[in-house]
Amino acid sequence: PDIAALDADLIECRACPRLVRWREQVAAEKRAAFRDWTYWGRPVPGFGPTDASLVIVGLAPAAHGANRTGRMFTGDRSGDFLYAALYEVGLANQPTAARLGDGLELFGTRITSPVHCAPPANKPTPAERDTCRHWLVSELDLLLPTLRTIVVLGGFGWQALLPVLAGAGWTIPTPRPKFGHGTHVVLEGPTPLHLYGCYHVSQQNTFTGRLTPAMLEDLLRTAGRTAGI
């Protein structure tokens, strides 16, 4: 198995009835500004090279962002903020992400999530998180030969990721490490893994200045160094 085969299976997944309904309903109804789009409306696979050493993990696709464009963090304000920073620190070849086929490439970096379908109100249920877990477990397993570092965006992503890491063989210390911006732990497991917490790139954080471009770039630079990029 390789990541391309995994992604091909993933985009056919219909395991969560509520999320399948929602992703397809959003895709059919559309937002007025995007009425000319054919929404993706399916599970969104990870994006970036399959030999990445740095993995960036969110929580789930956005209804009119990745659920529209079919690529992680592509087509919304959160993604604009993230890709601008990735470009600034040399992890992307261009600062913008608009649609599939826009020429965007990541260097040594893959972006993925513990839940692959857009949830209502951006909130997957615990059962949906559990159901989706095996996809990211398998993706991390396939990335193992190169994987060094994970950056998690936001506390919900952090809570969803720890069980994924446990499922993929890493030891989660007790008490469980708490999420914070700049939190850094090194986990023992199939390979030593640097794990960083980072405030989510949502507008709630970026419009209020809780997360500035400089803060995100600093964290990505540090994480990139531990990943050997």
Ligand code: SF4
């Ligand atoms: Fe499948 Fe994950 Fe989407 Fe559920 S959230 S339908 S498990 S891809």
